Amino acid sequence: GAGVSQTPSNKVTEKGKYVELRCDPISGHTALYWYRQSLGQGPEFLIYFQGTGAADDSGLPNDRFFAVRPEGSVSTLKIQRTERGDSAVYLCASSLSGFEDTQYFGPGTRLTVL
């Protein structure tokens, strides 16, 4: 079946601009995670959704970052007033129900802030 998909694959923006990154999880997966991966590092947790609600947003670096999942499927990560330090690959993952299920990752969105 279809895996996790993310759009766009690449996004180049200017400092101060607003960006939206989209994630389509595997159909039927109720748990959705966003991670950020900087060059040469492992993914770092940003936010976790169980259904429509953000159950844990403790990894969001500051209030410029926000994410939604209004219908419990597609999720959008929103970054306001982008800074050069936001440049990274943003990965989305989904799992069947959370708990200790395997997380399946999308291909990521490479964000570059000039």
Added chain:
Amino acid sequence: GENVEQHPSTLSVQEGDSAVIKCTYSDSASNYFPWYKQELGKRPQLIIDIRSNVGEKKDQRIAVTLNKTAKHFSLHITETQPEDSAVYFCAASEDSGTYKYIFGTGTRLKVLA
């Protein structure tokens, strides 16, 4: 919270030799430990995982061992092939209700033909 350390950061082996990557974790409540392979510019792909009620798991040339007492787990790849070259990440699923993964910093494996 959970902390995961991974060693070595780079590893070069001759084709056909074995490779071992080691990780330690800090939270004794963690119960699930996946390993991901990531090729350049690609998504992390699960290659094997282990749960805390098991000490070892094998899948063809890949095996993972877990020592809960010492809080460390290892990935073993036997008969390495050039296509095994990639970055490997270990992770621990944090037992905090969200089961988010805490990743190690990665091991770049190069298999020399």
